[in-house]
Amino acid sequence: MIARMSKLEIAGPKERLLEVLDVIRELGVFQPEPEVGYFVAAERQGDIHLLIPDQGTMAERLFLENLRRMTCRIIELLPAVETRASLLDPLPLLDTIASVAERHLALCRDLDAQRTARLSEINELARCAALLGAIETLVGDLEPHGSLEFIGVTLRDSQQVERLREGLTRLTGGDFTLSTSIAADGALIGLIATPAAGSRRIRQALNEEQFPELPFPPALRDLPFPERIRLARERIAVADRELAELDLRREIFARRWLPFYRRIDQWLAERLALFSTSSVVHETGMCFVILGWAPSDATAGLARQLNGRFRGEVAVDELQLLEQDLGRVPVALRNPPYLRPFELFTRLLPLPRYSSWDPTPFIGLFFPIFFGMMLGDAGHGLVLVIVALLVMRRRRSGMLTDAARILLVSAGFAVLFGILFGEFFGEAGGHMLPITPLLPERSSAIMPLLMFSMALGVFHVLLGLLIGLITALQRHERRDAAGRIVTICLLLCLAALAASLIAPAPWLRSTPFLVAAGILIPFLFLSGGLLAPLELVKQIGNIVSYARIMAIGLSSALLANVANHLAGLSGDVVLGALAAIVLHAVAIVLGTFAPAIHALRLHFVEFFSKFVEAGGRRFEPLHK
Amino acid sequence: MEKALICFAAALAIGLCAIATGWAQSRIGAAGAGTIAERPEMTGTIIIMLAIPETMVILGFVVAAMILYK
Numbered sequence: 031m032i033a034r035m036s037k038l039e040i041a042g043p044k045e046r047l048l049e050v051l052d053v054i055r056e057l058g059v060f061q062p063e064p065e066v067g068y069f070v071a072a073e074r075q076g077d078i079h080l081l082i083p084d085q086g087t088m089a090e091r092l093f094l095e096n097l098r099r100m101t102c103r104i105i106e107l108l109p110a111v112e113t114r115a116s117l118l119d120p121l122p123l124l125d126t127i128a129s130v131a132e133r134h135l136a137l138c139r140d141l142d143a144q145r146t147a148r149l150s151e152i153n154e155l156a157r158c159a160a161l162l163g164a165i166e167t168l169v170g171d172l173e174p175h176g177s178l179e180f181i182g183v184t185l186r187d188s189q190q191v192e193r194l195r196e197g198l199t200r201l202t203g204g205d206f207t208l209s210t211s212i213a214a215d216g217a218l219i220g221l222i223a224t225p226a227a228g229s230r231r232i233r234q235a236l237n238e239e240q241f242p243e244l245p246f247p248p249a250l251r252d253l254p255f256p257e258r259i260r261l262a263r264e265r266i267a268v269a270d271r272e273l274a275e276l277d278l279r280r281e282i283f284a285r286r287w288l289p290f291y292r293r294i295d296q297w298l299a300e301r302l303a304l305f306s307t308s309s310v311v312h313e314t315g316m317c318f319v320i321l322g323w324a325p326s327d328a329t330a331g332l333a334r335q336l337n338g339r340f341r342g343e344v345a346v347d348e349l350q351l352l353e354q355d356l357g358r359v360p361v362a363l364r365n366p367p368y369l370r371p372f373e374l375f376t377r378l379l380p381l382p383r384y385s386s387w388d389p390t391p392f393i394g395l396f397f398p399i400f401f402g403m404m405l406g407d408a409g410h411g412l413v414l415v416i417v418a419l420l421v422m423r424r425r426r427s428g429m430l431t432d433a434a435r436i437l438l439v440s441a442g443f444a445v446l447f448g449i450l451f452g453e454f455f456g457e458a459g460g461h462m463l464p465i466t467p468l469l470p471e472r473s474s475a476i477m478p479l480l481m482f483s484m485a486l487g488v489f490h491v492l493l494g495l496l497i498g499l500i501t502a503l504q505r506h507e508r509r510d511a512a513g514r515i516v517t518i519c520l521l522l523c524l525a526a527l528a529a530s531l532i533a534p535a536p537w538l539r540s541t542p543f544l545v546a547a548g549i550l551i552p553f554l555f556l557s558g559g560l561l562a563p564l565e566l567v568k569q570i571g572n573i574v575s576y577a578r579i580m581a582i583g584l585s586s587a588l589l590a591n592v593a594n595h596l597a598g599l600s601g602d603v604v605l606g607a608l609a610a611i612v613l614h615a616v617a618i619v620l621g622t623f624a625p626a627i628h629a630l631r632l633h634f635v636e637f638f639s640k641f642v643e644a645g646g647r648r649f650e651p652l653h654k
Numbered sequence: 655m656e657k658a659l660i661c662f663a664a665a666l667a668i669g670l671c672a673i674a675t676g677w678a679q680s681r682i683g684a685a686g687a688g689t690i691a692e693r694p695e696m697t698g699t700i701i702i703m704l705a706i707p708e709t710m711v712i713l714g715f716v717v718a719a720m721i722l723y724k
Contacts, residue, residue, distance in 0.1 A: 378698035477723050480716065571709070578712045631705045 031360040034326040042344035058653035059328040081311040098298040100131045107138040108284040115216040116293035148273040178227035182244035185218040218448035351593040364650035369394040370434035402443025404582040404625035409455035411444030456590035472587040479580040480541035487576025494640030513557035523547040572636040660663040671714025678707035
């Protein structure tokens with residue numbers, strides 16, 4: 031259901047504005063309206079204008095925004111450790127907090143810069159160590175002599191290694207050694223050992239082919255080879271130690287100060303939200319005025335709270351809701367617990383207008399029935415009931431739980447229709463049950479089920495048209511209402527005509543319905559214009575679309591039968607049971623998705639197009 | 655011969671509709687995949703839109719059933 035909304039005007043002394051906004055946000059039932067035109071009569075609009083903040087308010091806002099920038103940066107720079115919640119009230123300490131935060135921000139930046147430098151150094155040294163390790167493997171304990179040159183390169187993948195090898199073979203005629211190694215940071219490093227005479231050409235070619243050369247850090251470049259390895263490893267150990275010390279310092283600092291800064295940040299966010307909200311507040315010469323919407327059942331509570339807290343200084347007036355306001359009224363959906371999970375489907379559609387209908391109760395009523403009719407297997411339904419219960423047991427709230435609740439109800443209907451059709455993991459399973467099916471087998475009774483689906487379509491489409499007719503009458507749209515009445519009558523005539531042709535009976539003759547349809551057609555043109563017959567054909571198409579209930583149901587039944595048949599072909603009990611489990615699992619998955627999508631489609635396209643008017647504005651109250 | 659023609663007519667009725675549905679779904683599916691990549695919140699709507707052309711194959715199925723079981 032769409033909740034009834036009230037149009038409110040809250041007025042009070044300007045110095046109380048932030049406190050009033052704080053109470054409104056705490057209650058979370060009021061949505062302010064920035065446009066004054068819908069609330070205030072034209073002659074009063076000159077006296078009321080948007081609130082212009084004074085110099086003091088602006089200075090306070092800028093100060094708080096700057097402070098928040100600092101606290102946010104401090105929180106970002108510190109490690110996200112779990113801490114207790116602070117109960118500090120920052121308001122009396124704001125100046126002290128600002129000066130401390132400035133010092134702390136400088137310290138945090140310094141620690142972070144040091145950490146980044148250490149990390150970068152460790153990465154560079156680790157790559158260098160990997161390169162040196164590869165050289166060590168190549169030359170053993172021998173000191174590399176001057177006639178040999180080593181070139182390190184960073185490679186992307188093994189394909190690039192092959193490309194490099196081919197290029198080097200072409201360039202040096204095979205007078206080189208290429209070995210690869212993985213650095214500590216996961217980078218692939220290649221080491222080229224080549225006679226010094228040809229190294230210049232190789233470097234030039236590497237540069238042209240865009241193979242980045244891995245340089246040695248300047249501190250290591252001019253040292254003897256064994257010294258380089260030793261020094262690189264020593265430097266990595268030192269840098270690791272320094273990094274650990276820095277991390278410890280940061281963690282100690284975070285444990286001490288993070289709860290404090292998190293609390294300040296939360297307080298600042300709330301305070302700044304009040305300032306932002308004040309941009310939709312209006313003022314007169316004497317007081318502030320907040321115009322907006324609240325659910326009618328929450329209006330009395332809001333007025334009571336504001337009266338109680340401000341001892342009558344703040345007035346809450348309910349204004350009359352006019353017809354021209356209907357387009358602006360925000361929409362809040364309120365449904366009983368059974369229907370609430372079905373709002374998951376409603377959210378897939380644009381929100382209905384305030385003066386339209388909430389589609390949720392209709393989906394809640396018809397979706398499980400359509401789903402049950404299409405799946406129509408007691409065994410598959412029971413499996414889905416168990417799955418839904420398991421999900422609901424693991425999760426108490428959220429989108430997945432809502433989906434599980436919908437599945438539970440829908441699977442319940444699948445069990446019911448499974449019993450009616452006599453299907454339990456296929457028709458063969460149904461024959462073993464000690465019950466007599468009330469409905470014919472789906473795999474053989476195609477035409478009766480087709481007729482039944484169409485009859486259901488007639489009912490559903492007519493219900494949609496009827497609800498649309500009620501809406502048109504409520505809005506005094508006479509022409510639209512007349513068109514809908516004629517369409518309903520014509521569809522009834524055509525349905526009766528089809529019934530008289532399919533199942534002729536002495537009491538059901540086609541002639542009166544033909545005559546009635548002939549009489550109604552001119553009225554159809556009169557009420558709907560030249561395009562009215564096209565609309566009628568569209569309605570007939572919508573009704574035929576309900577044949578999918580039978581079609582999906584038939585495929586679902588046949589899939590289960592095929593699963594049983596294939597399992598039976600194996601000739602082995604264990605293998606047959608395994609095959610049956612796998613094939614029925616596939617049938618259940620398909621049998622869940624296809625009916626769900628098609629049942630939704632029948633609602634969204636065939637049913638709701640008759641009466642749901644999209645374009646509503648979501649009710650978004652101020653809240654903490 | 656008459657039975658063969660009837661079966662052929664039913665096969666044409668559902669087969670051509672199935673091809674048309676498949677073609678329409680391929681276009682909607684490609685556009686839908688692009689939409690979901692940019693706006694994942696549209697997933698539900700896209701799935702529903704993907705099911706819309708199936709009306710054609712359903713209508714074909716109805717016609718085929720009427721040809722076969724008349």
